[in-house]
Amino acid sequence: MPLLKIDDREIEVAAGTTVLDAALANDIEIPHYCYHPVLEIVGSCRMCMVEIEGMPKLQVSCNTRIGNALPDRKVDGMYDMVVSTKSDIVKRARENTLEFLLLNHPLDCPVCDQAGECFLQDYSFRYGRAHSRFEDEKRVRPAEDLGAGVVINQNRCIMCTRCVRFTREISGTGELFVQQRGNSTKISILEDKPLDNLLAGNVTDICPVGALLSKDYIHRNRIWNLDRQPSVCQECSVGCNVDIYHKNGKVFRTSARENLDVNGYFICDTGRYSYHDYEAVERVTSPMIRKDKKWQKISWDGAFKEIFEKLGRKKEGDSNNVAGIFSPFHTSEANFMFARLMQNVFKERAVIGTLPLPKEEEKKFPGGFRISGDCSPNWRGLTEVSSYIYEDIFNELKKQKIKLMYALDDGVNRELTQEWKDLLRNLDFLVVQTYAMTPLAERAHLLLPGAAPLEREGTLMNDSGRIQWLRPVIPLKGSSRPDWKIVMEVMNTVGKRELDYSHVNEVLAEMNERIPAYEGVTFFKLGESGMSINEEARES
Amino acid sequence: MSDFKPILTEHIHTENSHTLEFYRSVGGYSALEKVLKTMAPDDVTNEVKASNLRGRGGAGFSAGLKWGFIPKEGDKPKYLVCNADESEPGTFKDRLLMTKVPHQMLEGIIIASYAIQAQLAFVYIRGEFYSEYLILEQMIAEAKEASLLGKNILDSGYDLDVVIHRGAGAYICGEETGLLESLEGKRGWPRIKPPFPAIEGYLKSPTIVNNVETLANVPHIINRGADWFRAIGPEKGPGPKLFCISGRVKKPGVYEEPMGISLQDLIYDRAGGITKDRKLKAVFPGGSSSPILTAEETEDLKMDFSGLASVNSMLGSAGIIVMDETVNMVKACLNVARFYAHESCGQCTPCREGTSWLVKILTRLYDGNGTRRDIEMLLEITDNMGGLADFSLGSFGKTVCPFGEAVSWPVRSFIEKFENEFVACVNIGGAVV
Incomplete structure (x- = not known):
């Protein structure tokens, strides 16, 4: 098995593993947006760049696979690949990518439902600049209803296209696509063909920022005020793993919880919104x-x-x-x-x-x-x-x-x-x-x-x-x-x-x-x- | 240089040079006959490899080497795509070849397809080229009629169909993987590499994408041999080359010359010199994606891959755009940046955000509202999108495709080489000239 040196750690990985997968599996953080374990690799967010010894330019770790190097090509005579996730060049690249991503971002965290679980916030905090150098007017676009209880705040979108790939590859319904080009690109639907599938709510879970929002949760609470209870969905006999967010006996949100042996990364909308079924019922609370x-x-x-x-x-x-x-x-x-x-x-x-x-x-x-x-x-x-x-x-x-x-x-x-x-x-x-x-x-x-x-x-x-x-x-x-x-x-x-x-x-x-x-x-x-x-x- | 006789454009001034009848009358398709009757596919690839024919689309990669990347094993079909999405500003050579001698290109397509054993080839033609498209359709009809396409070409047992596919008007679809996406009916977003098209291209099958001019050279290499080809121009990138000259010259147009001709000859001799005999100020040597050159840098400059590398620019598509002393460089730079902001596909972060940021700052500078800091910011932004190939800055390969470099190289070169004009914009409050 190839031997990977990543920062100061040595890891044996199966040939063909990507640098990002190897890092994540070993609790080494490489920031990323467009990568999702079950979606096609597109390498477009440019956030997961790393420096690899012997390669003339930075590489996106999501699309760089580790193979067996020939004996005379091994680095220091033993490593099949040597990766740095912390070098100055990598740090600067991340800083600059984040700066680009935030140029037109409204920075409206105080009223954003993603706040507290947002990768723009987290990565900016860990890898970003303290100040923006952008002095011009930001691009402002209206929010749009995409259907199936999902709305998009276009201003917060970072075009990672996870949602588009989700509807193509996972739900197979393909309602979402990218419209326009260049700086005008946006996630869109055809007017007469809105999001309409039983998995639609997942796009709000996989959106790494506050762009795709479930109408069910908009402005209902702040995530840090809620308690998270890992639980199991009871709507069918698959038993999807879920996280249920609640406070004082009231449920506010259900999200998918990863379990590769059961539901992977997703849940269906029946399960996602099923907690409402128990809100309106006439309860029996006494014999x-x-x-x-x-x-x-x-x-x-x-x-x-x-x-x-x-x-x-x-x-x-x-x-x-x-x-x-x-x-x-x-x-x-x-x-x-x-x-x-x-x-x-x-x-x-x-x-x-x-x-x-x-x-x-x-x-x-x-x-x-x-x-x-x-x-x-x-x-x-x-x-x-x-x-x-x-x-x-x-x-x-x-x-x-x-x-x-x-x-x-x-x-x-x-x-x-x-x-x-x-x-x-x-x-x-x-x-x-x-x-x-x-x-x-x-x-x-x-x-x-x-x-x-x-x-x-x-x-x-x-x-x-x-x-x-x-x-x-x-x-x-x-x-x-x-x-x-x-x-x-x-x-x-x-x-x-x-x-x-x-x-x-x-x-x-x-x-x-x-x-x-x-x-x-x-x-x-x-x-x-x-x-x-x-x-x-x-x-x- | 004067003893050089045009090869690719030898017949363009003859009436009806685009017909099969004419092309055959000047020996057309003899190379194809030779290939199909006497050569194995690998022989063709080896001959082209030996000729050192380098891609004429922009990157300058060895064509024979590229063909050799097609896997020999596997049962996936193989495809050849002729890239006729000629969109680089200042570039109009492929259009001429398609309008005047389309069969030369088609012969190259069939030979290349045979070399990689493709049974289906495409010509991906720029959407705006409508009359050229009609010529190509006629070309296909003629070739089919003459058994040069379809089943059992010239009784050789080799089958090939060629499909003309029109683009929808996007610069980025000239990038080979953006082109393949578009050809598959998808949005023209370049793919992340690896895998490269030779392994996974059209419909995830091995695919070769070659430029029109590259393929047009192939019949001549087969007919006259690799040695003949290598003797034209410099060893490291030989052959005849079409140069497109536009901008402030007296006789703009396409000129076929051997690789390595001096830029001075092209501008002052072939193109008749600068309009109104003004002074030369700057030149894009290889389309608007190539770093711009000052008049001093053009002196004694040989127009070939290594000559341009020696002045930190590139041959690119050989679209030579000439600017005279009256051109305001801030305005020219803004014009270029606007083009790229308009054509950025929007897929990856640095290009999508960076191109429009550049335009915003350049507009501000040009209007007289800029600061010295803005000039520095322009350099930093180009660095973060692609920058010069200086790895110590970590400024290379920032984007999915070379578009990031294609915009940052020229913009950066404008500022570095004509900084005084940018500073003047700040000091005087706008562009003069």
């Missing part, structure tokens, strides 16, 4: 019982007692069977506890399954990005913690004339067919564990307030078998409790158990023992990027 067609708040103890009364007493005959409705929208931990409740407490009385699964056609984009056809985040996790369940329990409920049901609610996006509505109406007792007044919850006799998606903690397994750590972004509302805990308390009440897990990691530890696929899985090991299913343990 409630329906009396005379009206909801009445009751205490948790009252709720558990009611469940014990309605479900816990054993009677003869099929009519005594209890349907347990699992939910692929819930964490594996909640479903695991639910499986234990069904199998160990209700035992032969339990008939277990799910509502019909929400399915759409899978969408695949030219850049490899995928939106799963399975719209739930944890179907695979659910099947690991509880096998032999009915995927759509409807027929079984009909056949067995089930009258009692305990359901984990799928959530706000779930719709019910008329058939299901009729079936639910005829139940003798329906307890629904939910966070919102969904169509299912509306038909319940008893409501147990659980956590909303952004309040949950536990693990999710995506459709390729990767287990990821779902971390809570905002706190639980009212007197609602974690779903695994509610199920645990139902087990204690109905099944006379004395389970006393105080944290979800104790549930996961229990899963380690009982569920082969989860052997050795801990939150610590999952970290920010998750881990693949333990196939070996699972097979044996």
Whole structure:
């Protein structure tokens, strides 16, 4: 393998690696704008120039590949390439490129949404001049709406063209292009063909400056006032990694978080803006019982007692069977506890399954990005913690004339067919564990307030078998409790158990023992990027 | 020098010299016959390499060497592109060759295509050249009719099609990778190199891009041999050369002379001297991208690659623009800078931002609102965009394509060589003359 000397470090790299990739992989910063790991290399920003021994001019590190030098061409008899990222010439080149980039830039950082996470700011701070030598009028151009909730502030654009290449190479939709030439170049769309694809919001993430902005976040907050929570998107079973920015229980923004084993660098707009789905819903934040067609708040103890009364007493005959409705929208931990409740407490009385699964056609984009056809985040996790369940329990409920049901609610996006509505109406007792007044919850006799998606903690397994750590972004509302805990308390009440897990990691530890696929899985090991299913343990 | 007889332009004054019939009547396509019947592709490349024919488009790279870069292995198709996007200010030689003897160029195209085993070649012609385009279309039709193009050319088993592609009016599409992008139907933005076109060119396949005049030389090299060619002019860049003379001369035009002719001869003899017999002030020797020369520097100057290198300028496209004593150099410099600001493609930072910054400062200076500091700034900006090839300043290769140098070299040379006129603008409050 070629030996690279970069500044005072020696690094062995695979032949063909670019200088920039080698540097970044080794935590050596080379400033860059137009380079993006999955987009075509264009070398146009001229920010990543480095000095290479034996080359007569500075080279862009993004397009300079390291190969095996012939023995007599090695520098100092050993290095295949010697790179300086800090020499005076390099420093001056960066300073000058930054000066060029800022000539027409409005320097309106005080009102710019990118401020605080802007590479013009960061690089100017680290590599730039303190003063501009430009004395003329700046070029001023109006902002434009590009469609799909994305606007461009043309004055801040540095023409790195990441966004153009994104729509060509990743979304494959090609709405963005460069219009005009020279100093008048700008990112543009055709009038009748605005940005219109499910990945459009990513251009606001990959824009290194404050040019491309999501209308959803414009002037809503300052990024340094928000807390960042690494999390997992729950809108389909790909499980894209996201960063959710929030403050005081309110979410302001979702951005893609890099995970090469899952979503690469991007997320879809469904996931990006999904946090709004939970803002307008009618929340259930206290246990409630329906009396005379009206909801009445009751205490948790009252709720558990009611469940014990309605479900816990054993009677003869099929009519005594209890349907347990699992939910692929819930964490594996909640479903695991639910499986234990069904199998160990209700035992032969339990008939277990799910509502019909929400399915759409899978969408695949030219850049490899995928939106799963399975719209739930944890179907695979659910099947690991509880096998032999009915995927759509409807027929079984009909056949067995089930009258009692305990359901984990799928959530706000779930719709019910008329058939299901009729079936639910005829139940003798329906307890629904939910966070919102969904169509299912509306038909319940008893409501147990659980956590909303952004309040949950536990693990999710995506459709390729990767287990990821779902971390809570905002706190639980009212007197609602974690779903695994509610199920645990139902087990204690109905099944006379004395389970006393105080944290979800104790549930996961229990899963380690009982569920082969989860052997050795801990939150610590999952970290920010998750881990693949333990196939070996699972097979044996 | 007077015993030199034009080679490329020998027949341009004959009526209908652009027709196939005429071209054949003066021995046209005999080189092609020789190539197809007696030479292997590598023989052709080697002959051209031995002739030391250097590119006539501007960079002056050895044509044979370039052809040799085409990979022998691999199943990708190979392409030849004739660069007829002649746009360099002061340059109008390719236009003459296409108007008057297009078949000479086409013969060169077919021979070069054979040498690199291309089955498809393009002529990328400047969009503004509409009547020239019509001539080329006629040329193609005639050649097809005569079995000089298409399947099984002259019963040799070699197939080649040639497509004429019109540009849309952008200077940068004369840069070979900008040209290829444009040819692919994309925006004419130069590509980052490597890979070079010989490895990944048109549609990511091996491609050779040669200038019209370069290709027009090829049939003559095949017919008369590399030794004959090398004997014309200097060893390091021999051959006949078209010089375009414009500006303040009595007889502007295209003159074919051997490489190495003196600039004085070109200006005072061929072009009849300076208009109204004024004094020579400055000359662009190779289009507006070449560093400008003072009258003193033009004395005893040989017009070839090394002669111009010796005065830190370049032969470029051999577009000689002559300026007399009445020309205000600040205005001329502004004019050049404006051209480049207008033609900058806008892809890479230094050129996109630097060209218009230069124009802003030069305009200010010319209008009398400039300062001494502005003059220094001009030098610094040109340095940051490309500057002179002085690596101690780190001022070279700052842009994706040579455009950055093409604007900063001339602007810088104006200021360095005629600084007094820039200073006068500051002191007097505007350009006099």
